[in-house]
Amino acid sequence: MDAERPDEALRALAEPRRRAILQLVAHDELSAGEIAATFDVTRPAVSQHLTILKNAGLITERRDGTRRLYRGEPAGLQAVRELLDELWSSSLDVARRLVEADAGVDRRRAAR
Amino acid sequence: MDAERPDEALRALAEPRRRAILQLVAHDELSAGEIAATFDVTRPAVSQHLTILKNAGLITERRDGTRRLYRGEPAGLQAVRELLDELWSSSLDVARRLVEADAGVDRRRAAR
DNA sequence: CACTAACGTAAGCCTTGACTAACCTTCTGA
DNA sequence: TCAGAAGGTTAGTCAAGGCTTACGTTAGTG
Numbered sequence: 001m002d003a004e005r006p007d008e009a010l011r012a013l014a015e016p017r018r019r020a021i022l023q024l025v026a027h028d029e030l031s032a033g034e035i036a037a038t039f040d041v042t043r044p045a046v047s048q049h050l051t052i053l054k055n056a057g058l059i060t061e062r063r064d065g066t067r068r069l070y071r072g073e074p075a076g077l078q079a080v081r082e083l084l085d086e087l088w089s090s091s092l093d094v095a096r097r098l099v100e101a102d103a104g105v106d107r108r109r110a111a112r
Numbered sequence: 113m114d115a116e117r118p119d120e121a122l123r124a125l126a127e128p129r130r131r132a133i134l135q136l137v138a139h140d141e142l143s144a145g146e147i148a149a150t151f152d153v154t155r156p157a158v159s160q161h162l163t164i165l166k167n168a169g170l171i172t173e174r175r176d177g178t179r180r181l182y183r184g185e186p187a188g189l190q191a192v193r194e195l196l197d198e199l200w201s202s203s204l205d206v207a208r209r210l211v212e213a214d215a216g217v218d219r220r221r222a223a224r
Numbered sequence: 225c226a227c228t229a230a231c232g233t234a235a236g237c238c239t240t241g242a243c244t245a246a247c248c249t250t251c252t253g254a
Numbered sequence: 255t256c257a258g259a260a261g262g263t264t265a266g267t268c269a270a271g272g273c274t275t276a277c278g279t280t281a282g283t284g
Contacts, residue, residue, distance in 0.1 A: 007128070014126035015242080016119070019199055026200050032261055045243055047262055066251045066260045077196055084189055087131055088138050127272080144231060157273055159232055178230045178281045 005057050006083040009076050012056040017041070018049050025059055026072040035070065117169050118195040121188050124168040129153070130161050137171055138184040147182065 012018055017039065024035055036046040050070060053059045058076035062069045124130055129151065136147055148158040162182060165171045170188035174181045 010122075011126045013196070014123045017242085023199055023202065033259095036261090041242090042244060043261070044245085044263080048242080051262080068261065072200070074200070077200065081193060081196065084125070084193065087135055088184070088186070088189065090135065129272085145229095148231095153272090154274060155231075156233080156275085160272075163232080180231065 006079040009056040009058055009080045012052050012058060018053055021049055022053060022058060022072055025070045029069050029071045031067045031069055118191040121168040121170055121192050122195060124164050124170060130165055133161055134165060134170060134184055137182045141181050141183045143179045143181055
């Protein structure tokens with residue numbers, strides 16, 4: 001369940017509001033309230049986004065009294081970058097194997 | 113409507129099946145039928161994914177008779193990488209401005 | 225001009241997911 | 255210990271989106 005963290009991070013980043021939140025806490029440590037005050041959605045909505053971002057490894061949480069302080073986690077983004085890179089490079093191995101095995105099509109390579 | 117292409121690409125990549133498709137056509141040019149034969153979903157489903165990937169700038173389409181050949185578009189992935197990079201770097205400018213302006217909270221910086 | 229092959233498109237179903245309102249939990253201070 | 259502040263959790267709503275079936279379209283072929 002840890003191997004699919006990058007996958008989770010990618011899905012988390014697909015949501016515009018979560019990217020906006022991540023942008024806020026990229027270089028600054030902010031409380032949940034401060035983050036929520038920035039947007040015109042309710043606090044619970046922001047809280048849910050924060051939970052998703054945290055589970056995806058994109059931010060870290062720190063308690064300070066009744067407050068919760070959040071900060072961006074660069075390693076999380078790095079993992080996503082690597083996932084995208086592997087997507088391209090690993091295809092060298094995977095592509096033909098999958099196609100020729102599963103499909104079994106005689107592919108008459110079209111012109112050129 | 114072209115400025116939000118990277119955004120579209122990121123959403124497209126969030127879907128596991130679309131990443132699998134992209135992996136197939138990363139280094140190989142394949143027809144829609146060959147791609148569809150690889151998965152156990154119907155052809156129309158794959159066709160819809162291909163449309164989304166194409167609109168996101170992640171693949172290109174080429175006609176050859178009744179067939180449609182698809183190939184991965186490296187520039188599309190590159191755009192996503194840049195979007196992720198900007199997410200981190202541009203926050204230097206944006207974060208404080210947003211928080212201090214919109215919120216107007218007096219943030220008593222907690223310890224340290 | 226049929227006939228067939230290879231695809232895309234449309235409509236409908238069902239699940240996922242973002243959001244709100246209401247509630248519960250934890251911590252601080254008088 | 256009681257009140258209030260900060261914030262996570264739950265139940266329910268509504269729209270987005272992935273999937274399938276049925277149909278339309280275009281290009282070769284006899």
